[in-house]
Amino acid sequence: MTEKAIFIDTSKCIGCRACQVACKQWWGLPAELPAENVAGSVQFQYKFSGSYQNPGDLSHQTWNLVRFKEEAGSDGKMKWFFTPDRCRHCKNPPCQEGCPVPGVIVKDESGGVYYNVEKCGDCAKQCAEYCPFGIPKFDGDIRRAFKCRFCIDRVHEGKTPACVKTCPPGAIQFGDKTEMMDKAQARLAVIQTDNPEANIYPGFDYNNFWLLLYAPEKYSLAQADFTRKEKARLAAARTSRKPFTVAGFFKPLTYLGMLGGLGLAFFRRVDAGKNPEGKIDRHGK
Amino acid sequence: MENNLPREFSDFQGGILEIRSRLAAGKRGLRAEPGPDQAEERLKQGLPWLEAETLNPDGDFLEMAFQEILAMVKKHGAAGEEELQRLEELRQGGRIELAELVRKIAAGNAEYFKKTSAATGLAPEILVFFAENLARIFLSAQAEGLPGKYSSAWLRGYCPVCGNEPRMAKLERQQGKRVLACSLCDTLWVFRRVECPYCGNSNPRDLRFFQVKGESPYRVDVCEKCKRYIKTVDERKIEGEAILRTEDLATIYLDEIARKEGYR
Structure with missing residues (x-):
């Protein structure tokens, strides 16, 4: 199989969250009750968070999440940023480096990175600490980590991932990586004439990349930080006094x-x- | 005892680590002699791969890195404003050159820092701080090119990449091998369990260690001959991999104790 990639063209995204639903449907993931915008905390109460984004963050049950962010532009008008957030499918996955059990985290020939649920479990959650984007989420009950699986089963059957299949405006595209890179480059050249800040995020070293109209922060997409684990260690050594x-x-x-x-x-x-x-x-x- | 880092300190150092890690990953403007093809030959002769005095960091890259670190220092109020102002004046006047700082710290040239500090009135820790962190960005990117994790044929008390001293040690998870980490470029290499990396003393009578708590994964190995110490983390007693540059920062209380005990 040739190397594949997912290309998310944010200029075409309409924020409909169909990809989020399709992901849940294909993988049989339950809906999550609205929680306060706190990572990992599911509080069973209906509370308006002030944003269309729901749930507040990726979780072990939400592997693809459309992030919404509203902002007052310089002209005083509201600007609305939205794009799906999920695993970037790194070339050399740091999560794989952090995982103590061989065979749990697999970099597939298709380019996708998926976690072998059967082998995963009962560890120090290092995949989450090593991930520079904070993507893998832990299910505290069964003590296993989950994230986007690149719809590896569908891809091996020659199909496109569920989010790609369902995306109404065709913002999420899937195909050979080289082809996707060409598309992204070509589209960037067009978009840049009106949007000088347009960029490819996080880059072509990943099998899931975005064309963004503005800087990644605007979309609440994390910049790669390879020191998350170290920061956690330093924070743990903080004085309580x-x-x-x-x-x-x-x-x-x-x-x-x-x-x-x-x-x-x-x-x-x-x-x-x-x-x-x-x-x-x-x-x- | 172990949780004694002020929040400002851990936030500040975390920010510095992020800058180092991000800039080193970019590998821009990094030039050093000799090339990687000569590394093996030099290591066989007991020489570190790089010649510190030949380091030739790209000026623009260095300036950019400096500005990022400076911004972090200012953000956390890590140094006095007058001192930073003075540093800027000295840089403008050409009396302090970033590339020179990098070369001198990599060469372990303490004289240079003492003299510069005396001549400029700038606190030595300010000079050393910037020199160290700039050199680290530069060297850790180089160090990744060295084949073989924990290059096990080296067995010397100084770093195979840049020739500097180790700052911290760990006993690695699988076999309990003693692994040293370079104080400057974060390179890891295997070293003998019973030997002082600083003076080469291997007499077990002079080599001891102390722990603060019996069960702690941390200990301080000391050499009674040269009165030096090195902190050690036992990876088998912690969860996950120990990243030594972070463990070093997180265990400053051990430095304090070791120094009070008369080691340095």
Whole structure:
């Protein structure tokens, strides 16, 4: 099978959420009751969130979500941004790197990345931490991770993914990756004349990419952040007490310094490794 | 004890990590000698792959990286405004050059930083901070080119890529091998369990470690001969992979204790 790709042409998207419904229908995923816009928290109450976006975030039951964002433009008129959000199907999936069990996360020959539900489970949710876009979501009850599966079963049968099949304006397209890239390039060239900010997101290293009219932030699409795991680690080490320094006086750069002189401590480390000429002089090696 | 990072510090360092990671992934404007084809030959001779003094970062890329880091420093108020102003003046006046900072920190040239700090009145940690983080963006992108994870044939106390000292160690999950992480370029390499990476002392009598809590995955290995210490995380006692540059930041309380105990 040749490598495939999904191309989402946001300039054609009408925000109808048919793709979101088709995804749920094909995979038998239940509807989620409206929740407050809090990732992962499903509170069983009907509460208007102020946005068409529902549910508030991707979840283990919602693998494709149309994001809506309203904003006052510079001309005072409302601007409305919407586009479906889902797995980007990375070339070298970081989630696969993070997964401790071999065979759970598969990069298919079609280009899709899917999780083998049978083998997945009971781990430290590293796929979610490693994903630079925060896509995989965990089902706390059965302790397994879920996300868009590239409709791998349909694709292997020569069909298009459910969201592609259903998209009324043809905004979501599917085909050979090279063909999709050509289409995206050609369309970008046309769109750019009226929309100078138009861009391809997140890039052609992925098997799911977008043509966006504005910067990804406008659509609430995450920029790739490969340090999500590290940030979580640092956050976990935060003090529960008040910092020992006076508020306003605290300077993170000199924090290490307060513990014993960052600058000087570092120098000593470097000093010991090198002789004055900067040559390495280490136990006769 | 372990949860002792002020929020500002962890937010700030998280932001810096994100910048480093993103810019290193771009691999723009990175030039160094010698080329990757000569890496193996040099490693056989016990030389690190790169010659620090030949590092030649692209000026525009470097400036862009500097501005991003500077913006993060300002956002979190990590350094005094007068100091940053002074740094800017020195840069305008040509007395501090970013490419030179990168080369000097990669070469471990402490004299340069001491002299520059004395001559300009700029706090050394400001100079070292920018030098380190710029060099890291540059070097970690290079380090990815080195074949073999945990290059196991190296077994030396300095980094196979840039020649700098290790900052932290881990005992890896599968076999408990001791893996060191470079203080500058994040390269990982395997090292002997019973040997001080700083002085080469392998007498077990002089090599000890202490822990804050008995069950903690963290310990501090110390050498009584050279009085140096290195923090170690036991990956078998934590969930997931330990990313050492982050573990280093998250365990600053151990540095504090080690220094109080007279190690450096």
